[in-house]
Amino acid sequence: MKKQTLWIVLLTAVAACSAMAAETINAAGATFPAPIYQKWFEEFHKLHSDIQINYQAIGSGGGIRQLTEGTVDFGASDMPMTNEQMSKITKFKVLHFPTVLGGVVPTYNVSGVGSLKFSGATLAGIYLGEIKKWNDGALKKDNPGVNLPNQDITVVHRSDGSGTSFVWTDYLSKVSPQWKSKVGSNTSVNWPVGLGGKGNEGVAGLVKQTPYSIGYVELIYAVQNKMEYGSVKNMAGDFVKADFTSVTDAAAGAAKNMPADFRVSITDAPGKNAYPISTFTWLLIPEKIDNAAKEKAITEFLKWMMTAGQGYAQGMSYAPLPKPVVAKEMKQISLIK
Amino acid sequence: MDLTARRNIVNNIMLTVTGICTVVTVSILFLILGYLVVNGWRSIDLNFFTKLPLSPGETGGGVANAIVGSGIVILIASLIGIPVGFLGGVYLAEFGGKTVPMLIRYTADLLNGVPSIVIGIFAWTIIVVPMHRFSAWAGGFALSLMMIPIGLRATEQFLRGVPNALREGALALGASKTRTVMTVIVPAAKQGILTGMILGVARIAGETAPLLFTSLNNQFWSTKLDEPTASLPVIIYTHAISPYDDWHRQAWAAGLVLLVLVLIANIASRWVLSRGVSAQRG
Amino acid sequence: MATVVAPAPPQSPARKLTKPWRDGDQITHLVTLIFAGSVFLVTVFLVYELWIHSGPSRAKFGFGFITGRVWDPVSQQFGALPFIYGTVLTSILALVISVPLGVGAAIFLSELAPPRLSNACTFLVELLAAVPSVIFGLLAIFTLVPLLRSYVEPFLKDTLGYLPLFQGPAYGVGYLAAGLILAVMTFPFIISISREALMAVPREQREAALALGATKWESTWQVVVPFARLGILGSIFLALARALGETMAVTMVIGNDTGIHTSLLSPGYTIAAIIANEFTEATGDVYLSSLVELGLVLFALTMVLNAAAQLLIIVTTGKGSKQN
Numbered sequence: 029m030k031k032q033t034l035w036i037v038l039l040t041a042v043a044a045c046s047a048m049a050a051e052t053i054n055a056a057g058a059t060f061p062a063p064i065y066q067k068w069f070e071e072f073h074k075l076h077s078d079i080q081i082n083y084q085a086i087g088s089g090g091g092i093r094q095l096t097e098g099t100v101d102f103g104a105s106d107m108p109m110t111n112e113q114m115s116k117i118t119k120f121k122v123l124h125f126p127t128v129l130g131g132v133v134p135t136y137n138v139s140g141v142g143s144l145k146f147s148g149a150t151l152a153g154i155y156l157g158e159i160k161k162w163n164d165g166a167l168k169k170d171n172p173g174v175n176l177p178n179q180d181i182t183v184v185h186r187s188d189g190s191g192t193s194f195v196w197t198d199y200l201s202k203v204s205p206q207w208k209s210k211v212g213s214n215t216s217v218n219w220p221v222g223l224g225g226k227g228n229e230g231v232a233g234l235v236k237q238t239p240y241s242i243g244y245v246e247l248i249y250a251v252q253n254k255m256e257y258g259s260v261k262n263m264a265g266d267f268v269k270a271d272f273t274s275v276t277d278a279a280a281g282a283a284k285n286m287p288a289d290f291r292v293s294i295t296d297a298p299g300k301n302a303y304p305i306s307t308f309t310w311l312l313i314p315e316k317i318d319n320a321a322k323e324k325a326i327t328e329f330l331k332w333m334m335t336a337g338q339g340y341a342q343g344m345s346y347a348p349l350p351k352p353v354v355a356k357e358m359k360q361i362s363l364i365k
Numbered sequence: 366m367d368l369t370a371r372r373n374i375v376n377n378i379m380l381t382v383t384g385i386c387t388v389v390t391v392s393i394l395f396l397i398l399g400y401l402v403v404n405g406w407r408s409i410d411l412n413f414f415t416k417l418p419l420s421p422g423e424t425g426g427g428v429a430n431a432i433v434g435s436g437i438v439i440l441i442a443s444l445i446g447i448p449v450g451f452l453g454g455v456y457l458a459e460f461g462g463k464t465v466p467m468l469i470r471y472t473a474d475l476l477n478g479v480p481s482i483v484i485g486i487f488a489w490t491i492i493v494v495p496m497h498r499f500s501a502w503a504g505g506f507a508l509s510l511m512m513i514p515i516g517l518r519a520t521e522q523f524l525r526g527v528p529n530a531l532r533e534g535a536l537a538l539g540a541s542k543t544r545t546v547m548t549v550i551v552p553a554a555k556q557g558i559l560t561g562m563i564l565g566v567a568r569i570a571g572e573t574a575p576l577l578f579t580s581l582n583n584q585f586w587s588t589k590l591d592e593p594t595a596s597l598p599v600i601i602y603t604h605a606i607s608p609y610d611d612w613h614r615q616a617w618a619a620g621l622v623l624l625v626l627v628l629i630a631n632i633a634s635r636w637v638l639s640r641g642v643s644a645q646r647g
Numbered sequence: 648m649a650t651v652v653a654p655a656p657p658q659s660p661a662r663k664l665t666k667p668w669r670d671g672d673q674i675t676h677l678v679t680l681i682f683a684g685s686v687f688l689v690t691v692f693l694v695y696e697l698w699i700h701s702g703p704s705r706a707k708f709g710f711g712f713i714t715g716r717v718w719d720p721v722s723q724q725f726g727a728l729p730f731i732y733g734t735v736l737t738s739i740l741a742l743v744i745s746v747p748l749g750v751g752a753a754i755f756l757s758e759l760a761p762p763r764l765s766n767a768c769t770f771l772v773e774l775l776a777a778v779p780s781v782i783f784g785l786l787a788i789f790t791l792v793p794l795l796r797s798y799v800e801p802f803l804k805d806t807l808g809y810l811p812l813f814q815g816p817a818y819g820v821g822y823l824a825a826g827l828i829l830a831v832m833t834f835p836f837i838i839s840i841s842r843e844a845l846m847a848v849p850r851e852q853r854e855a856a857l858a859l860g861a862t863k864w865e866s867t868w869q870v871v872v873p874f875a876r877l878g879i880l881g882s883i884f885l886a887l888a889r890a891l892g893e894t895m896a897v898t899m900v901i902g903n904d905t906g907i908h909t910s911l912l913s914p915g916y917t918i919a920a921i922i923a924n925e926f927t928e929a930t931g932d933v934y935l936s937s938l939v940e941l942g943l944v945l946f947a948l949t950m951v952l953n954a955a956a957q958l959l960i961i962v963t964t965g966k967g968s969k970q971n
Contacts (some may be wrong), residue, residue, distance in 0.1 A: 052589070052592050082583050086928060092930055093927065097494060099497055099498050188925060189929070215720075217721050218717065218722075219904075222914075224902065224905075224914070224924070225903070227606075227607075229606065237792070237793070239796075249608065252609070253609070372862050379868070382751060387760070393775065393831055394774060400786060404789075449686065452678065452682035452683070453679065456676075466683075472687045473686050475950060475953070476693070478952075480942075481892065481894055482942065483892075483942040487697070541672050573779070574780075574919070577926075578926055578927050602899070605785045620782045623779060
């Protein structure tokens with residue numbers, strides 16, 4: 029009798045397990061869009077309970093690397109892959125799919141000063157370690173009339189390979205020749221000063237806990253954690269804060285002239301109301317997916333992402349893709365085999 | 366002040382100082398436990414044990430998949446580590462000669478000293494890369510490497526501790542060496558061996574570094590062993606360095622659960638050992 | 648009386664051949680040897696894999712890797728010195744704090760405390776050794792770091808700020824935080840092993856000193872401790888080896904900065920911490936192999952230390968009551 033019950037229990041357990049066995053797709057990459065990606069994958073799973081997309085936010089560098097190693101089914105990055113990186117993947121070609129637009133904001137932990145204004149040169153100076161105090165002349169010039177404290181600036185940057193870092197350093201390289209020659213732009217650079225935080229969350233966490241610190245994060249991280257963030261001077265000379273409109277404006281030029289492979293940088297964009305540190309963020313999808321079930325699931329998700337998914341963007345402090353871009357992307361889906 | 370009085374004063378001061386040292390070091394354990402209990406207790410609710418993690422910003426999620434995931438990788442690690450540790454220890458204590466056991470002992474100690482992050486690198490190169498996926502297998506394998514030296518050393522030590530009289534008696538009665546070892550020696554040493562195994566499990570239960578690039582993490586239930594899986598230590602790490610208060614609460618709660626499990630295992634192993642020792646004496 | 652052994656029955660050749668295998672002893676010997684040998688093989692394989700995968704960076708930098716000060720993924724220049732420096736600095740800082748406290752506590756527990764108290768306290772301290780590293784990190788982030796940032800580091804800057812050791816902004820995270828949490832993690836090793844070494848000192852030694860008129864402290868400090876010095880030293884080596892390889896707690900509070908800084912208040916990096924942070928995303932062969940090479944360096948460091956510690960502990964327990 030005992031043996032029988034044991035078998036029954038065992039069989040039901042096995043049956044339950046196979047019923048639970050959903051198609052699991054593994055993805056990894058940028059922390060910049062992680063909040064909305066996690067929301068998307070959660071919602072998509074509710075609609076398609078047999079598809080589980082497990083996204084691990086390990087940084088854009090991680091996404092590119094794991095895609096190259098073949099340990100994930102697709103990756104995510106805020107920095108488009110370079111030709112050199114793409115050539116390292118011999119098994120398939122990589123297709124870039126923009127997902128949303130976002131802005132990288134300078135967030136800081138200084139009480140009593142409200143929303144500060146930063147010019148590009150000031151940000152470069154802070155991150156080069158040349159502007160050391162909050163009441164430095166450059167900051168005073170950007171913020172006339174604001175009572176800035178006489179405190180050291182604690183600089184926070186990313187310790188991991190980050191697309192957000194790429195966007196930030198890409199912008200700094202465009203506005204500061206000194207930054208460009210001394211440090212350059214990449215997912216991982218030799219930071220002159222500062223503490224390193226892991227992921228957008230790590231940077232936000234450090235800034236939140238460290239008085240008189242400054243860091244760069246995707247807009248939603250500052251908003252979700254109720255952290256103060258500043259406006260940045262754009263090419264037209266206006267101090268603009270990152271929001272739905274300013275980020276969308278930054279992409280206006282790219283929307284019209286999007287390259288076929290969707291790899292484009294929109295930092296320091298022209299336009300009166302354009303937010304200068306905006307970026308697309310991409311999913312890195314293999315052109316050839318061997319597993320038919322996975323291929324179907326991924327293409328399903330991409331279609332959903334470009335239609336219903338875009339509706340979540342604004343509520344989460346990202347901006348949806350411009351319509352011409354979506355149209356072009358839909359065509360790219362058919363390239364996936 | 367004459368010399369004697371001075372020496373006495375020095376005596377009293379230094380002895381008090383050592384007392385203070387003890388108070389400081391012992392009280393740290395209480396502080397740790399206390400802090401974890403205070404912060405973790407508030408965050409533990411039914412959701413914590415039964416729900417999956419939610420997107421940051423949403424409350425009410427849990428770490429159910431991490432608890433199960435930890436159980437799975439520890440199980441895999443034990444399935445590999447316990448036989449290897451036990452049978453290896455049997456070899457070293459009963460069957461080995463001179464040079465081979467010396468070599469094996471040396472490498473086991475070497476393995477024991479390998480930093481956990483380097484073990485993670487190794488498991489990544491030989492399992493994750495060829496398999497082309499992060500998996501519970503890789504995580505379990507990495508943890509087993511950390512478990513083996515402990516089990517090996519404990520098994521050998523306690524087998525050697527069994528008096529020779531027992532061995533000789535069994536052999537004189539005509540039993541083969543195998544039978545002697547398996548039916549006489551091992552049972553005599555079983556408390557010690559069990560202690561070693563429990564300690565090994567307790568050691569790996571809290572290890573994070575080897576899991577970072579082997580079993581990675583998973584938002585959902587991991588359904589197969591060759592998928593990434595969440596685990597308690599990794600959850601504690603990622604949630605602690607995040608800016609979300611809700612995740613912090615969960616980190617405290619998970620930390621409390623993990624610490625309680627590890628401490629129970631350690632205390633249990635001592636209890637098992639003390640019973641074995643008194644049984645042998647009695 | 649001579650024992651009489653009955654002559655064995657004549658055996659057929661086939662039976663003779665299969666005898667060892669039928670006994671099962673040879674099989675058991677083989678099976679256990681295979682399992683034990685697998686430990687050896689795995690460890691050798693580990694070193695081999697580390698060596699192979701660090702090939703590109705070893706080829707590019709040679710020994711200069713160990714003295715290189717720059718860690719720049721953009722220009723693909725990698726050097727291990729900042730991380731070796733951070734690892735050694737935090738470990739030494741940890742020992743500077745934990746050795747006096749630990750040996751002091753060990754002395755108290757072995758010489759002064761009544762046996763029950765001594766055993767109870769040792770039990771508690773040894774439980775501390777079982778606490779996982781990530782939990783220490785969790786506690787350090789939310790208790791130690793704010794404490795350092797708001798009180799301890801400003802205090803150090805005010806009082807000792809003229810020393811280059813205590814200059815720079817008070818971040819909270821950094822070498823000091825890492826050193827402190829490592830100190831806490833190494834207490835159990837030092838206390839437990841030192842206490843054993845002290846208790847192993849024969850009573851006669853203490854009694855002789857006391858008979859000569861020494862105070863309890865003088866007897867302890869000038870006779871007992873020197874006698875047990877090898878064991879205490881062994882415990883320090885073991886603690887050091889643990890501190891060098893410690894990953895999680897350090898990663899969470901070291902500040903993640905790839906430079907070499909003299910100030911203890913500044914953020915830095917250790918070998919284990921940078922591997923943990925950058926391994927999954929190192930793009931490019933040289934970058935990844937540099938991280939593996941760092942792992943190899945760390946492995947070598949801990950290997951040397953563990954060997955030294957083992958040697959010392961063997962020598963101590965072997966020596967027993969031999970003086971000098």
